[in-house]
Amino acid sequence: MDQPFLRIIHGEATPEEVAALVIAVASRASAPSQTPRTRGAWRNPEHLMRKALPKGPGAWRSSSRPH
Incomplete structure (x- = not known):
């Protein structure tokens, strides 16, 4: 795989934010x-x-009469 699966193109994401993003995307794809x-x-x-x-x-x- 030459290209990364996810790429942040704006801002400076912390490792925790990247992990949260990966978990959110993975849970939607399950x-x-x-x-x-x-x-x-x-x-x-x-x-x-x-x-x-x-x-x-x-x-x-x-x-x-109703039943």
Whole structure:
């Protein structure tokens, strides 16, 4: 590798500042976590779907009641 990975072109950075910069860049470049992203319940379109209407005797009464 002929060129340095990082180069400070303005100002005089201390070794501690360079180390902090390297850690910040390395942490951003690391692999993402393996936990799957889940959607929140508020984004679930299921609440927009109509439930099945009840069947049988007295179904007309319970058809207007929330489940």
